[in-house]
Amino acid sequence: MSSFASSPGTRDILSPDSSRWRLFQATFAEVVERAGYQYIIPPMFEELGVFLRLGDSTEVVTKEMYDFEDKGGRRIALRPEQTASVCRAFVEHRPTTPWKVWYAGPNFRYEKPQQGRYRQFDQVGIEALGVDDPMLDAEVISLASNFYQELGLQQVQLFINTLGDEGDRDKYTEALRLYFTENLSLLSAESRITLEKNPLRVLDSKRPEDQAIIGGAPTIRDYLSDGAAEHFQAVLSALDAMNIKYTLSDRLVRGLDYYRRTTFEFVSTALTAAHTAIGGGGRYDGLVEQLGGPATAGIGFAIGLDRTLLACDAENVFAAPNTSVSVFVVDTTGGIHAAELCLLLRSNGVSVDRAFDHRSMKAQMKAADRRGAAIAVIIGSDEVEQGTVVIRPMGDGQQFSCPKSNVLETIRLELQKLGS
RNA sequence: GUGGGCGUAGCUCAGUUGGUUAGAGCGCCAGGUUGUGGUCCUGGAGGCCGGGGGUUCGAGACCCCUCGUCCACCCCA
Numbered sequence: 243m244s245s246f247a248s249s250p251g252t253r254d255i256l257s258p259d260s261s262r263w264r265l266f267q268a269t270f271a272e273v274v275e276r277a278g279y280q281y282i283i284p285p286m287f288e289e290l291g292v293f294l295r296l297g298d299s300t301e302v303v304t305k306e307m308y309d310f311e312d313k314g315g316r317r318i319a320l321r322p323e324q325t326a327s328v329c330r331a332f333v334e335h336r337p338t339t340p341w342k343v344w345y346a347g348p349n350f351r352y353e354k355p356q357q358g359r360y361r362q363f364d365q366v367g368i369e370a371l372g373v374d375d376p377m378l379d380a381e382v383i384s385l386a387s388n389f390y391q392e393l394g395l396q397q398v399q400l401f402i403n404t405l406g407d408e409g410d411r412d413k414y415t416e417a418l419r420l421y422f423t424e425n426l427s428l429l430s431a432e433s434r435i436t437l438e439k440n441p442l443r444v445l446d447s448k449r450p451e452d453q454a455i456i457g458g459a460p461t462i463r464d465y466l467s468d469g470a471a472e473h474f475q476a477v478l479s480a481l482d483a484m485n486i487k488y489t490l491s492d493r494l495v496r497g498l499d500y501y502r503r504t505t506f507e508f509v510s511t512a513l514t515a516a517h518t519a520i521g522g523g524g525r526y527d528g529l530v531e532q533l534g535g536p537a538t539a540g541i542g543f544a545i546g547l548d549r550t551l552l553a554c555d556a557e558n559v560f561a562a563p564n565t566s567v568s569v570f571v572v573d574t575t576g577g578i579h580a581a582e583l584c585l586l587l588r589s590n591g592v593s594v595d596r597a598f599d600h601r602s603m604k605a606q607m608k609a610a611d612r613r614g615a616a617i618a619v620i621i622g623s624d625e626v627e628q629g630t631v632v633i634r635p636m637g638d639g640q641q642f643s644c645p646k647s648n649v650l651e652t653i654r655l656e657l658q659k660l661g662s
Numbered sequence: 663g664u665g666g667g668c669g670u671a672g673c674u675c676a677g678u679u680g681g682u683u684a685g686a687g688c689g690c691c692a693g694g695u696u697g698u699g700g701u702c703c704u705g706g707a708g709g710c711c712g713g714g715g716g717u718u719c720g721a722g723a724c725c726c727c728u729c730g731u732c733c734a735c736c737c738c739a
Contacts, residue, residue: 250730305663306737323739353737354663365739432736446737497738519739546739574697603697611699622697636699 251353251361258562263364265563266393266547267346270366273389274344277381279368282343284327286350290317292330295500295532306351308361320350323498325526325542326533328369333535339372358517358549367523369542374527376473379504379541380480386508386521386543387486393550394559397512398520400487403494403505404474405442406466408528411502414465415441421459428455442495461492470503477504500526504541510553520553521545566614568657571596572606573621583619583631583649590650592657611636616662617653635660 248254255263271281290309309319321327324345332341346366355361368385370378383400390398405411418441422429429437430449437444445456466474481488488506496505505524513520523543530538554560569592573580580596587594595613597606603622610618620632620641631649633656634641644652 247730349739351738355731356734357732359738363739367739436736443737449735515733517739521739544739549739570699572698602692604693604695604699605691607697607699609699615699618699620698624697632698634698641698 249361251355253360258565261565262551262560262562263547266551266560267366269392270346270389270545271344273392274368274385277342277385279342279344279370279385282328282331282345283347284321284324284331284345286348287318287320288327288330290319292326292533293319293322295326295529306353308350308352322351323349323544324365324367325369325498325500325540325544326529328542329371329526329530329533329535329540332371332530332538333533336535339538340378341371342368343370344368356517357515358546358552360548364547365544366547367542367544369540371530371540372538374473374525374539376476376504377480379473379477379525380484380486382523382541382543383477383481383506384484384486386523386545389545390508390521390550393554395510395512395550395553395557397510397557398553399489399509399511401491401494401507401509402478402481402488403491404462404466404470404503405495405501405505405524406462406470407502410462410465410467410470414460414462417460417465418442418444422455425455440499443497445493445495456493463492473503496522496524500529500532502527506543508545510549510556512556513549513553514556515552517549519546520549564614567593567595568616568662569594569619569653570606570610570613570615570617571619571621572603572610573597574603574606575621575623575626576600579621579626583621586650587653592653616660617656619649619653 275281290307293307307319307322309317312318324347328343328345344367346364348362348364350362352361353359368382370382383402387398387400406414419437422433422437422441422444426434426437428451429444430447430451432449433444433447433452436447444452445459447456463471478488491507494505494507495501496507501524503525505522507522508520509518510520511518521543523541525539525541527539528537529540530536551560569587571580571583571594573583573596577596577598577600584594584596595615597609601609603620607618615636618634618636620634622632625631625643628643629646630643631646632641632643633649633652635656637660639660
């Protein structure tokens, strides 16, 4: 084969999906900008070290990193997520806090592709730095929830948990290690390996044989410092006040090591495939410090574009926007008149398409239909002679001719009449 | 990274225990309609049957390898 296809785990997003993607991002932008979040565009690659802070016990770092050496001998990695980049940017620019930003764009992880899981995958998300008020946690969560509503999704469930402060988390992790080690014989082989790397993650196992022992595991609640417990209670109270439904899940630990205190995940109950998590996030107080900045609180979430759209499909909401054109110009005299008219209409804000290659009138009309035009403007030799054009509504309306000098206003009027 | 299913026209898929010129529907192009789309009718274009090797007189069908894709696991969005 001498032809090419896109690399594994990547694909072309064609119309109308591409328009749907754009609308998705625009909808997200509207929701979060309304709340004072500002757009940030971090680079798609960073020095590898930026991402190593995500934790060396996470697979995102150990085996899924898309890293390489550039021509200057630097260790570079394509970003596997954007939180670390945003924190790096914070350290680099030191903006005044609270710093509330949102982003949209692709991330990269080297893993085996599947539906809803790609090597290049898009996320939208927000990060808020410099505030450790639990009210901010609640705001962040409410914005995600608000966005899902805006898309029309109803079957989205919010799971929430706290991982405590760093000390709490460490004590809890130790307790888990002890508990699972005592019950090692009851654990699946895979979970035993996970146990060595990160006991917290054993809680994530979906293997049936692990469920019983996980059920009896100690919970984080018994290890929370007073401060962390209070913080969590405050977040929950705020969610209650905003009437945001949630499910407490003390097994929710999430993949990246930097999470502290509040963590949450949004799951689509409309999806039956394995990947039902359509968004998630949490607090990461301490990450900025690890990246060389001052001790700074931080919280955010990321929402997966593909998976969320799969959920939209499953619920039959958020359809692709219409990409048709208002006017289609049919010119059987060679195309110059079409060129003139297209220019006139386009520069006056009317969307117009036309045919090329001297196609028959029938073929051009067919193209007009396919293009979804509300009206066709027909220019034949008679019209050229008389200095007119024919305006033909593509629906039920009657076609009529109009002088060339009036064409712009007539078309505007007609489009208005047709409501398009 | 592990295990399994599937790769035939632009798309969705037929193709008998291996048998000669590889099919359908949709889409596309043209004509029926010498100035008119959406319905209908007729015709046409478009395939190294994912790639490589093997078995055989003969392979789209069978075997091996490889690539891609889907599903499950792992993990995550």
